[in-house]
Amino acid sequence: MKRLLIPLAAAGLSAALMTQPVNANPSWATDDLLPKPADAYSAAKFWLDSNGAALRKATQYSLDVKDVPKLVSSQSKAVPDGKAGLTAPTGTNKQPAKVANVNLPKTIGKVFFQDKAGHYRWCSATAIQSRNRNLVATAGHCVFENGKDDVYDKWVFVPGYYQGKAPFGIYAGAYAFTAYDLDLYDDYDGDFAFVAVHNGFTLSGEKKVTGKEYKAWAGDKWIKPQEIDAKEFRKCLLNLGDCWSEGEDKPADLVGPDYPGAVLEKVEVNQATYKAAKAGKGQGFKFGEPTVEQVTKPEWDKYEGLGVKGDGPDKSGNYTITHYYTQKWVKPGTSRKYFMPEYILGVAKDMGRLGDVVGGQGFAWNQPMGQTVMAFGYPADPHPDGDKAYTGVTPKYCYGKTGTKTYQVNTFRVDTHQVLKCSMTGGADGGPWLMKYNNGKRTGYVNGVTSMFHDNDENNRIDYISSAYFDGEVADVYNKANYATTKSLVGPNGELLK
Structure with missing residues (x-):
């Protein structure tokens, strides 16, 4: 897909951004995922069909490396490139102020996609606050295949995902935004992405209709062959009905x-x-x-x-x-069989905008190192020693302070990753790091997303995860994604909108 190094909507951009030098590289890039409603509906239905069979078949994304990427301390702190900033989360239903255990946010879920080899994959992600309440934050490598190659196919977000179920609906990606350097150079210092998604929907059943209603229906539809006898078949032909026969009468x-x-x-x-x-x-x-x-x-x-x-x-x-x-x-002989069509409409239900359904986490940039964060994700990969501690079925979390120094990962062109001591494994890729997490409201501020997994003490167990440092350039990418407009895919009667 062609990369568009221009914003989807210019409204609200600062004068400084609009006056960027003509020859300067932008800090961001964007790709179309599924901007057309028909394509978005088709992709979402692909994952929902047969009671979520494709969702259950998908496996976690894993970095294509032989060994666990090594962390190398840069012995320096990430330098903010501007003032620190916060964008407040949008609320979900209020929860009790005092909660004994950590509540898992409704914003957390999985992104599903199909890679170039045809494999069904998933990563972790979260809904994040935006102007149009339609934004998902995840790792860049969970959207862009090999960074600069292209975006994944059939990309959708399922908040609250559990065992093939989409309790809050399924949200097809429309536009993806990431760091220019990740998009062009596969530089994992920019391994993050913001994806604007269409309104979610769920399949709510089917109904029989007339042939006329079937032809007029713009949404999902199919024909079920209904077997009839020879007498009914002859009557159907006399009335110029839609009927047919198969096979032939042949004695044994x-x-x-x-x-x-x-x-x-x-x-x-x-x-x-x-x-x-x-x-x-x-x-x-x-x-x-x-x-x-x-x-x-x-x-x-x-x-x-x-x-x-x-x-x-x-x-x-x-x-x-x-x-x-x-x-x-x-x-054995054969006998001719006779059929007439039964017209069926697949009825979908519009779930509304992502942020209206599950809320959206806040966003933070240019924050000091050493922040206390909650990192969420769906870990599934085994540890390097083969122990499979996680199933990927339910989200897990790590709690602690990020490192006070940044780290390099030479195999992925990383110079300034922030780190967190955590044993989550692959599958948690793209999961949010939430600072100032409110256990009662289940909200915080996204200050990173899990990019890679590391064995720092070399005992064949994952003990650290790392993320791009969220600075002003990340905020610039977020600002572009913040203004992306998306659509409802399903009308009030369950029909596909154009």
Whole structure:
């Protein structure tokens, strides 16, 4: 997809940003994900279909490296490139002020996407406050494949994700914003992204309609073949209805018992024919031993079939008929089947804007090092020693202070990552680092997103995670994403909007 190094909307940009030198590299880049409603709806439905089968099939994104990336201390602090700033979170439902355990925010969820190899992947993410209440924060490598190559396909966000369920709906990505250096040079100092998403929706069932209603429907729809008999088929044709037939009427053929696909049937014969038949396997051979059937006196009196009636009631007062069978080996025939269409509409429900449904975390930039943060994510990868401590099913968290020095990761062109002591593994990529976290309101300020995982003491266990330092350039990217406008995909009647 073509990269557009211009904002989606210029309204509200500062004069300083608008007067940037013509030849200066911008600090940000943007890509289209699924801006068209039809494409966005199709992608979201892909993940929701069959009770979330694709969601459950997806596996966590893992960095394509042989060894755990090494941290190298830069022995310096990240230098803010301007004044520190905060953008307040937008609220969710109020929670009790005093809570014994940490409450997991409703804003936390997974982003799902398909990579170039066709694999279904996921990362962690959060809803973040924005002007249009439509923004998701995650790692850049969870949106841009290999940084400069392109964006992932079928990109969606599912807040509150749990075992294939999307309790607050599914939100298709429209536009992605990231650091210019990540987009162009695969530089993980800019490994973050903000994605503007369309209104969420959920599938709320189906309904049968007429052919006319089916043709007029702009949303999801399909035809279920309804089998009918030959009489109904002829009536349908006379009325110029939409009906069809499949197959042909073809009788069964007698074949030998060794014919490929031959089917054994039993044929009732009289006693003399049965006695004359051979034992074993073959056309016309005996089919097992004679079968004795117990019947009532009236049934015995009226019987005129091939079987042999008993002489009358036995000692127990029962009447019997003895039946004789021979083998019949056939190649099964076929019969023509007749169908008429049953028109079905898939009805979707608009969930509204992301921020209106789950709220949005605040945003912080140019903050001092050593901040106390809560880092959330869905870890799933095993540790380097093979121990799989997490399942990726539910979100986990780490609590602590970020390092007071920045670190380098040479294999990923990192010069100034901030670090946090934490044992979460891959799958937590893109999860937010929330400073000033309010345990009652479940809100804080995004001051980083998990980028990489490290074994600092070299004991084959992840013990640190790292994030880009959120400075003024990150705020610049956020500012562009903040003004992106997105759409409702589903109308009031569940129809797809254009």
